[in-house]
Amino acid sequence: MAGAVGTTAWQAWADAVDDEREAHAVRADAVARTLAARAAAVRARDARALAATLAPSAPADLVRRQHELVANLAEVPLSRWDYRPLAYDAFTLPAADGAGDRAAVAVELDYALAGFDEEPMTATQYLTFERATDGRWLLASDQDHGGGDVLLWDLGPVRVVRGRYSLVLGLRDQAALAALGAEADQAVPNVSGVWGGGWGQRTVLIAPQTADQFGTLLGADPAAFTGIAAVCTGELGAADARRTDRITVNPGAWDGLNALGRRVVITHETTHVATRAQTERWTPRWLSEGVADWTGYLGTGRTPAQTTPELGAAVSAAGPNASRLFAALPRDAAFDGGAPGTALQQAYQKSWFACRTVVERYGQPKLVALYAAVAAGGRDGTLAPDAVLDRALRATLGIGTAAFTARWRADALAALATPQARPAG
Numbered sequence: 001m002a003g004a005v006g007t008t009a010w011q012a013w014a015d016a017v018d019d020e021r022e023a024h025a026v027r028a029d030a031v032a033r034t035l036a037a038r039a040a041a042v043r044a045r046d047a048r049a050l051a052a053t054l055a056p057s058a059p060a061d062l063v064r065r066q067h068e069l070v071a072n073l074a075e076v077p078l079s080r081w082d083y084r085p086l087a088y089d090a091f092t093l094p095a096a097d098g099a100g101d102r103a104a105v106a107v108e109l110d111y112a113l114a115g116f117d118e119e120p121m122t123a124t125q126y127l128t129f130e131r132a133t134d135g136r137w138l139l140a141s142d143q144d145h146g147g148g149d150v151l152l153w154d155l156g157p158v159r160v161v162r163g164r165y166s167l168v169l170g171l172r173d174q175a176a177l178a179a180l181g182a183e184a185d186q187a188v189p190n191v192s193g194v195w196g197g198g199w200g201q202r203t204v205l206i207a208p209q210t211a212d213q214f215g216t217l218l219g220a221d222p223a224a225f226t227g228i229a230a231v232c233t234g235e236l237g238a239a240d241a242r243r244t245d246r247i248t249v250n251p252g253a254w255d256g257l258n259a260l261g262r263r264v265v266i267t268h269e270t271t272h273v274a275t276r277a278q279t280e281r282w283t284p285r286w287l288s289e290g291v292a293d294w295t296g297y298l299g300t301g302r303t304p305a306q307t308t309p310e311l312g313a314a315v316s317a318a319g320p321n322a323s324r325l326f327a328a329l330p331r332d333a334a335f336d337g338g339a340p341g342t343a344l345q346q347a348y349q350k351s352w353f354a355c356r357t358v359v360e361r362y363g364q365p366k367l368v369a370l371y372a373a374v375a376a377g378g379r380d381g382t383l384a385p386d387a388v389l390d391r392a393l394r395a396t397l398g399i400g401t402a403a404f405t406a407r408w409r410a411d412a413l414a415a416l417a418t419p420q421a422r423p424a425g
């Protein structure tokens, strides 16, 4: 008898597990269907169909935002918009009185801009679905999890300016976006002139209206970006050759730039886009930022002293000890900001000088070759980043890091030290 009771209990447990497994499969299926219906509604620009995927309990604000999303996307040329569920119990749901069966779903949105994204961009969303009486699982909330990515069209109606090589998506007025596009269209051929045409040769610029929006889009505190006019997503993560990185423009800092500054900034960021596929975790920041600034200032007619004013001031202040400023190439941490005074600017300017040394002594093609050699040198994962650099310098320039550092130091000091003692011109 005891055996039979045990068997029954085990059977009940097994049945319960089966039931739960089946319920989860039914739920996953239903959520996936709703996500597919939502994606189709966005692609069809059909706000009513999008709103029809909402649970009866959905707040009025969520209903309103379905219509806003479709309206905000009206001008955006999409070649892809798909949702992929990642996990069905992805976060803890807040208690809700009278709520039915709910699922906390992590979802990835894959979207692509027509003519610009060969590979889709991905954004993460955290959505709450609720089972309706008819068995469908419908969207009840997108506010139960504080995380997730915010995209430009989540913030307002997107205006679009399409240039020869650029696509500008913005919340700013048409004139501001057109000016950005013109700058981007100039930068692309300039960058290809140095780096060749083996990259996409097109850029996507994102232009929020406010510093807060800029911070929201980056998922960062905008205060950390005061004075930074633009950032490229390619600076932040691992390379994917077929992805067109976004250049996100910080409105206040951008508006404060003169024509030269705007040209340099956009060319700098475009260089990051162009070199993205060859920018690896082990690529020293002085090299990735240095080539971006080198390309940015190319053809502007600025002298080294004009290009590196903060570093020049530091050299003057250091007097006979100025060579100590060039004891070593800037470490990666020097580019994180937060250091006092002009340390960040000096790190960029030292990096520009390092690239200048490569180009002036060995020729511009060697700078491109060095960049590629560093990327290739770390791929088998056997060398530390410093060793990768040393080997790449030897392979392309015939000298190691120590000798290169000495030449960089000598070149920078010759260009910056006691300019009044050097002959004019």
Ligand SMILES: [Zn+2]
Residues within 6 Å of the ligand: 235, 268, 272, 288, 289, 292
């Ligand atoms: Zn940069």
